[in-house]
Amino acid sequence: MARIMVIDDDPNICSVLARVLIRHGHEVDVHLDGHSALRAFRVYGADLIVTDACMPETNGIELLLAVDELAPQVPVVVMSDGGIASLESVLTDTHDFGAVLTLAKPIEVDVFLAAVRKALSGPTNAIGGMASAG
Secondary structure, three states, X not given: OOEEEEEOOOHHHHHHHHHHHHXXXXXXXXXXXXXXHHHHHHHHOOOEEEEEOOOOOOOHHXXXXXXXXXXXXXXXXXXXXXXXXXXXXXXXXXXXXXXXXXXXXXXXXXXXXXXXXXXXXXXXXXXXXXXXXX
């Protein structure tokens, strides 16, 4: 299966998503901030990155830009509850900066797994959840 990096400043979200991914046969690398995730990505790489959009220090857009520079072939799925901005605005912005899929929190497990499968299978185009590939 795939090596997936999960990045969120909420340890509970990281824990839940990691358990789901491991149960489905994936290798998971968890980080609570984008800065440590980028350091690890430079060393170990990943087949997929799942990240929160709104984090202290290195946010989702900064992470997207850095991953695109280091390994543009690696898909990035961005999730958010909007934080201080509107949810639609955050998800649209991250999509514009290169997220292959965007997911609104809270995320249902089946929607999350479908997004992971879709992101790993090739190019997609979604805003605010699962949308048709294109």
